[in-house]
Amino acid sequence: MATESFVLNVAEVIEETADARSVVFEVPSELQEKFAYTPGQFLTVAVPSERTGLVARCYSLSSSPHSGRHQITVKRTVDGYASNWICEQLKAGDTLRVLPPSGIFTPKDIDADFLLFGGGSGITPVISIARTALEKGTGKVVLFYANENESSVIFAGELASLVQEYPDRFTVVHWLVSLQGLPSETQLAHFASYFMSYTAFVCGPAPYMKAVTNALKELGFPRERRHQEKFVSLGGNPFGDVEEVLAAQAELKEADDAEDADxxxxxxxxxxxxxxxxxxxxxxxxxxxxxxxxxxxxxxxxxxxxxxxxxxxxxxxxxxxxxxxxxxxxxxxxxxxxxxxxxxxxxxxxxxxxxxxxxxx
Ligand SMILES: Cc1cc2nc3c(=O)[nH]c(=O)nc-3n(C[C@H](O)[C@H](O)[C@H](O)COP(=O)(O)OP(=O)(O)OC[C@H]3O[C@@H](n4cnc5c(N)ncnc54)[C@H](O)[C@@H]3O)c2cc1C
Missing domain, CATH: 3.10.20.30 (Beta-grasp domain)
Incomplete structure (x- = not known):
């Protein structure tokens, strides 16, 4: 059984950096309720493939709910199939099959103070939380944003504008790996130690997430104020209309079930x-x-x-x-x-x- 998917028009594809594109979907009024979301949630899209029919991939919404936009931002993965297809092939006027928003990487209280850690494409759910907290909440927002170099910083201009708009509530610290090397646990812990009462959201490449999470744990950051989102590729197909994929999945599942049974x-x-x-x-x-x-x-x-x-x-x-x-x-x-x-x-x-x-x- 497949979850209900919807065909959405692509309104716009925006080149954010050489390796990242934002895709803006048109959500018709009759689907607005189904596609309502909270900051930090993601969409699942069906990327066409001649080999398997489709490849299902999750992409966090980088827009904020109150903007009325449904925008995802995709960064090329080296040798990745779906991310490169989206960055190279997809254009305004195309359509994509999409599952409604889901996910639990979302703030419970938008008025809280937020300590956000983004790395590379991990900025996507994080900027949605930042925008929403600044525009709809009342607390302070601090973003520690790690990237390879200046040209790989997604949303650099927009972050600068938000800092200008909210100078007393929003602080962005850019960390460029090409200049400073990877941030160490000690450096991250030192930074986070100034914001011990804030609610942390962490998203980025695995080593970065591990370093941040270890740093927060070391500091005694309470679990209820530590959230992380892992970016992994789906192996299955929740769209459910490609016989080959379903058959392969069923076989795999039988094997897994047997393995997991004990x-x-x-x-x-x-x-x-x-x-x-x-x-x-x-x-x-x-x-x-x-x-x-x-x-x-x-x-x-x-x-x-x-x-x-x-x-x-x-x-x-x-x-x-x-x-x-x-x-x-x-x-x-x-x-x-x-x-x-x-x-x-x-x-x-x-x-x-x-x-x-x-x-x-
Ligand atoms: C909750 C969540 C949110 C996410 N949010 C974001 C986000 O905001 N931005 C972002 O950039 N990423 C995000 N991701 C990661 C994203 O879902 C993908 O994992 C990422 O884009 C890499 O996918 P890829 O297909 O390009 O690469 P890979 O998964 O590495 O591609 C390789 C795979 O594709 C298969 N493949 C190769 N060629 C073909 C073909 N022709 N047909 C079919 N299969 C083929 C290979 O067999 C291999 O399994 C998120 C992930 C999750 C779980």
């Missing part, structure tokens, strides 16, 4: 399950854990959200209100998310006789 502890009996989704409540009493929770809900005709089906993105995340859910695989939720009761339904197996979950955040 790892994920599960409650074997039927579970008394309650689900809140989009203002509706569902109750079932025949989930035995033979299928993961997402698949069970789909088998019952529930239009539950998902994207990667691999535990790599957070589109299918729910909050456990009662009972608990084990996950076969989790690449995206951190300890803080887990402590908040967030679980990935695409990987979810029952742990308890009763389970109550909500998709409403």
């Amino acid at each position: 790892d994920a502890p599960a409650f074997a009996g039927p579970v008394a399950l309650e689900v809140e989704l989009d203002g509706q409540s569902y109750a079932f009493d025949d989930w035995t854990g033979q299928q993961v929770l997402l698949e069970f809900l789909e088998s019952k005709g529930v239009d539950a959200p998902f994207s990667c089906r691999e535990g790599n993105c957070s589109s299918c995340a729910c909050v456990v209100l009662e009972g608990d859910l084990a996950m076969k695989h989790n690449e995206v939720l951190d300890d803080e998310d887990l402590a908040d009761g967030i679980r990935l339904t695409c990987q979810g197996l029952p742990l308890t006789e009763t389970l109550k979950i909500s998709y409403n955040g």
